[in-house]
Amino acid sequence: MSNHFKYDETINAVYVNFNTNYKRFSFQTGLRLENTDSKGNQLQNGQKFKRNYTNLFPTVFVQYKVDSIGNNQLVAAYGKRINRPYFQDLNPFISPLDRFTYYAGNPYLNPAFANNYELSYRYKGYFSTTLSYGETKDDINETIEISDGIYYSRPGNTGKSQVYSINFTADIPIVKWWKANFYSEITHSKYKSQLYTEDLDTSGTYWYFSANHSFNFSKNWSGEIGGNYQTDVVSAQFIIGARGSVNIGAKTKILQGNGSLRFSVNDVFYGGIVNGTINNLRLTDATWVNKRDSRFAAITFTYSFGKAFQSKDQHDASGADSEKNRVKE
Numbered sequence: 001m002s003n004h005f006k007y008d009e010t011i012n013a014v015y016v017n018f019n020t021n022y023k024r025f026s027f028q029t030g031l032r033l034e035n036t037d038s039k040g041n042q043l044q045n046g047q048k049f050k051r052n053y054t055n056l057f058p059t060v061f062v063q064y065k066v067d068s069i070g071n072n073q074l075v076a077a078y079g080k081r082i083n084r085p086y087f088q089d090l091n092p093f094i095s096p097l098d099r100f101t102y103y104a105g106n107p108y109l110n111p112a113f114a115n116n117y118e119l120s121y122r123y124k125g126y127f128s129t130t131l132s133y134g135e136t137k138d139d140i141n142e143t144i145e146i147s148d149g150i151y152y153s154r155p156g157n158t159g160k161s162q163v164y165s166i167n168f169t170a171d172i173p174i175v176k177w178w179k180a181n182f183y184s185e186i187t188h189s190k191y192k193s194q195l196y197t198e199d200l201d202t203s204g205t206y207w208y209f210s211a212n213h214s215f216n217f218s219k220n221w222s223g224e225i226g227g228n229y230q231t232d233v234v235s236a237q238f239i240i241g242a243r244g245s246v247n248i249g250a251k252t253k254i255l256q257g258n259g260s261l262r263f264s265v266n267d268v269f270y271g272g273i274v275n276g277t278i279n280n281l282r283l284t285d286a287t288w289v290n291k292r293d294s295r296f297a298a299i300t301f302t303y304s305f306g307k308a309f310q311s312k313d314q315h316d317a318s319g320a321d322s323e324k325n326r327v328k329e
Contacts, residue, residue: 003045005091009038024065032057034082040090040107047092049107057081075120083112085140086326089155101151110138110157127170134163141236144278144286145196151286158200158236159193181212191236198280204234220253241275245294259303267294 015032035054041047059079066072091105114136122128143156167185174180190203212226229244249264272294278286 003093004043005040005093006043007038007040007087007090009036011036024068026061026063028059028061030059032059036084036111042092042107047107053111055082055113071124073122075118075122077118077120078116080113080115083114083136083140084326085109085111085155086328088328089140094152097153100149101153104152104154106154106156109140109155112136112138112140112157125171127168129166129168132163132165132167134165136161136163139191139236141191141238143195143237144281146281146284156195157193158191158195160191161236162190164188177216179214182210184209189234191234193236195237195280197282200237200280202234202236202279204232204239206231206233220257221250222252223250224248237278237280239277239279241277243273243275244271245269246271255303258305259301262300262302263297264300265295265297267296270295 012035013032015030017028017030019026019028021027033054033056035052037052039048039050057080060077062076064074066074085106089105090107090109092107094102094104097103114134116132116134118130118132120128120130137160138157139159139161140155141158143154143158145152145154165185165187167183170180170182172180172182185208186205187208188203188205191200193200208228208230210226210228213224215223217223225246225248227244227246229242231242233240245267246269247264247266248268249262251260251262253260272292274290274292276288278288
């Protein structure tokens with residue numbers, strides 16, 4: 001409470017969209033023009049900044065139905081987007097995390113600009129696979145700097161990043177009462193930047209897999225079991241260690257179907273512990289472990305009463321969703 005940071009931001013935008021269909025092709029394109037004007041002020045020490053920038057963001061989407069009924073589809077897409085920093089990340093205030101580590105925002109953060117390309121194949125609602133490539137300028141990541149024996153954790157622009165990825169999704173009705181969903185992804189990331197006293201030049205490939213099974217044993221009983229696993233992930237200055245989890249649950253309807261009772265256990269084997277290594281620190285090896293409360297059991301009772309009613313139409317504020325997401329929890 002020893003300081004006060006004021007931040008004002010105005011985003012003005014105008015956009016145009018066009019879409020059309022021709023035989024088995026669907027085509028959609030758009031262009032958005034944005035102007036951002038922002039200013040920040042930390043009142044106690046007088047640190048101020050102003051920023052104004054204008055950019056164009058094109059998008060293109062093409063879909064082709066391989067067969068006449070559309071069971072098989074090919075989709076190609078391109079889009080340019082802007083990733084603005086979290087509001088809190090712009091606050092230069094320094095706060096202690098422990099006796100050796102401080103956290104600080106970075107008022108000099110620039111927005112990140114990304115170009116994303118995708119090529120997908122879809123079969124009905126059962127299977128899809130996507131090949132994608134993304135290139136980001138001024139990518140925003142957490143960084144660590146050592147100064148006089150103290151670690152300073154702050155967000156920073158880590159230069160250029162490239163991401164190559166392929167993923168697979170499958171929704172499989174195994175039998176009438178048993179459905180399964182599978183997702184798998186292989187991603188290769190590269191980061192290159194000048195970072196404090198060192199040159200950041202890292203890359204790595206990780207694999208992620210998840211599987212979820214749902215069971216309808218009877219009219220009143222259902223259950224589910226799912227899990228996921230992820231290998232080591234390279235993220236700019238960090239290597240995040242492998243982790244996985246298994247979750248289970250069961251649900252029954254009671255009170256003539258008006259109530260339900262659900263029992264669930266999250267991260268049964270307590271595999272969701274986050275750990276890793278920090279790279280690009282001069283003459284220093286650093287690791288960390290974050291033991292979260294990821295394993296827990298819950299019993300949930302739900303009871304529905306009264307007549308169902310339809311809520312009134314509400315204002316569509318979807319255009320501001322990306323800005324709402326810039327507030328950290």
